[in-house]
Every structure is written in C-alpha cells, then in structure tokens.
Amino acid sequence: MRRYGSPLLLALVGAAILRISLFSELYLRYVQAGLRPYLVVSGAVLVLLGAAMAVVRRSAPDHSGHSDPEEDPGHGHAHSPRIAWLLTLPALALLLFPPPALGSYSAEREAAQRVAQGVGTFPALPAGDPVELTLAEFGSRAIYDSGRSLAGRTVRMTGFVTHGDDGTWYVTRLQVSCCAADATAGKAEVCGDGSDAAPPVDTWVTVTGTWHPEGELGSDAAWPPVLDATSVRRVPQPADPYEQR
Incomplete structure (x- = not known):
C-alpha cells in the first residue's frame, strides 16, 4: 500500500478540487467565479498525475527483494515520511465535508x-x-x-x-x-x-x-x-x- 501512497494522495487532492469546482458550486465559498477553470484544470492534472505515477510504480521492477522499494532502508532511494499521510486529512475534509462560507x-x-x-x-x-x-x-x-x-x-x-x-x-x-x-x-x-x-x-x-x-x-x-x-x-x-x- 505504501508503494501507492504518493499517487493516492495526489489523486485524492485532485478529486477534492474537482468535487467543489466541476461537480458543484462549492468553490464559490473560497474563490471568485472566474477562477473555476483553473481549479478544474488543476484538479484534473492532479488526478491524471496520480494515476500515471501509480501505473509507473506498478510496472517498475523491484530489485531490492522487498515488497516496496520505499521500505528498504538500504535501497538508496529517498523515503516518504509517514507524517506525509497527514496531508490526506484536509483533502478528505474538502472532499467529504467542505467548510462553509465565511460568516x-x-x-x-x-x-x-x-x-x-x-x-x-x-x-x-x-x-x-x-x-x-x-x-x-x-x-x-x-x-x-x-x-x-x-x-x-x-x-x-x-x-x-x-x-x-x-x-x-x-x-x-x-x-x-x-x-x-x-x-x-x-x-x-x-x-x-x-x-x-x-x-x-x-x-x-x-x-x-x-x-x-x-x-x-x-x-x-x-x-x-x-x-x-x-x-x-x-x-x-x-x-x-x-x-x-
């Protein structure tokens, strides 16, 4: 699962942006109407980038003998800190429970x-x-x-x-x-x-x-x-x- 952590996070953030800008008008709580196209494009790019990363990681050979190169301390690759998973919380909040407009x-x-x-x-x-x-x-x-x-x-x-x-x-x-x-x-x-x-x-x-x-x-x-x-x-x-x- 950790192998797909970064792609999943990108896709989640992109889906949250698309949810408020493409499939609803919730984006108006946060930005002007004229910025909608930029939000839609940004969300779509993040979703596609996440999907592309997932495909690349799935097809990449594993030479370390471990199930995930990121879990091999001697593999020589940079590790994704576990704290990065905390970034999923605001993305999930935006996707499932969008904050109200200022009042x-x-x-x-x-x-x-x-x-x-x-x-x-x-x-x-x-x-x-x-x-x-x-x-x-x-x-x-x-x-x-x-x-x-x-x-x-x-x-x-x-x-x-x-x-x-x-x-x-x-x-x-x-x-x-x-x-x-x-x-x-x-x-x-x-x-x-x-x-x-x-x-x-x-x-x-x-x-x-x-x-x-x-x-x-x-x-x-x-x-x-x-x-x-x-x-x-x-x-x-x-x-x-x-x-x-």
Whole structure:
C-alpha cells in the first residue's frame, strides 16, 4: 500500500478540487467565479498525475527483494515520511465535508477595516424603486456621497445577520478581491422593521428600506450606515455568498 501512497494522495487532492469546482458550486465559498477553470484544470492534472505515477510504480521492477522499494532502508532511494499521510486529512475534509462560507465571525473581525475613500459625488442611481444595491455600494454612498444619492430612495440588499450591542443587528456581506482569504465586511444597521427580535446570527435575509443619515460624511460617526427597514425577508444563502470588490 505504501508503494501507492504518493499517487493516492495526489489523486485524492485532485478529486477534492474537482468535487467543489466541476461537480458543484462549492468553490464559490473560497474563490471568485472566474477562477473555476483553473481549479478544474488543476484538479484534473492532479488526478491524471496520480494515476500515471501509480501505473509507473506498478510496472517498475523491484530489485531490492522487498515488497516496496520505499521500505528498504538500504535501497538508496529517498523515503516518504509517514507524517506525509497527514496531508490526506484536509483533502478528505474538502472532499467529504467542505467548510462553509465565511460568516459573522469573519465579518466582526473585518468590519472596522474599511477602505479609505474621499468624500465626493457618485453616479445617479437607476430609476425605479426599490433599487438593488450591494452592501458595499450602499455603504460607500451613505458615508462618502456628497450628492446624497440615497436620499428618498428605497433600496433592497441581501446579506447575513450579525448582532451588535443593545439589541442592534446588521445585514452584512463579505467582499472579496480574489478569494476568501482577503475578505472584508460591509454592513448596515437595520432599524424600524417592526419585528420584536433580530433574526438569528448568520441567517440570510433580503432587507428593503430607506437610508437613515447619521453623522458627518466621511466620519466614523457615519459608520455603519443605517437602514430604516420596511421589509425583512429570510432567504436561502446564495450560491455565491460574497460580493466582488
């Protein structure tokens, strides 16, 4: 069995990558949609490489008198350390139990790290209410738009629930540039929806309402922006849980 350890490990990792990228959309929990072809190719190459190594090792003659050249201490070949088998654990985890997308814990860690912007005017919003916005778009306009393009407009946003102090809660969404490793959070405080209690943490919701201005533009007092909600509807987690920066 040890003779086929390395090929098996390569094939296992490749199968895990194919499982999340070719046969499902789970890869969207970790990277942007545009990286899917690279994941598929990488997974296929690893599976083929593992199969090729297995064929070569099976056909290679054994001159040592042992069942496996890697087990012969005097054979002169490099040994595969047994600890390398620990690499099968993350591959099996990805294959059988893919980790969930980042949620409230990551959002709370990243919420204070906002991209510095200058106050200025933004392009006009599309006609018609409600207008669909991302959390990043809503936050940027609420905090930095001197033209107050959100004033009087009804907006609709989708994200997951995070909780604050004193019963406050937020609709939150993580934004990524490349993959989950560079995720940062955008959020809006939800007020006035008439509900008795905030939805549970990490519940996905679509919120409709109007912007409630607070604080001076560009100041810390304006963050996070506030939404006077008229509707809060629970929704399934989208296939792509992240917004693109």
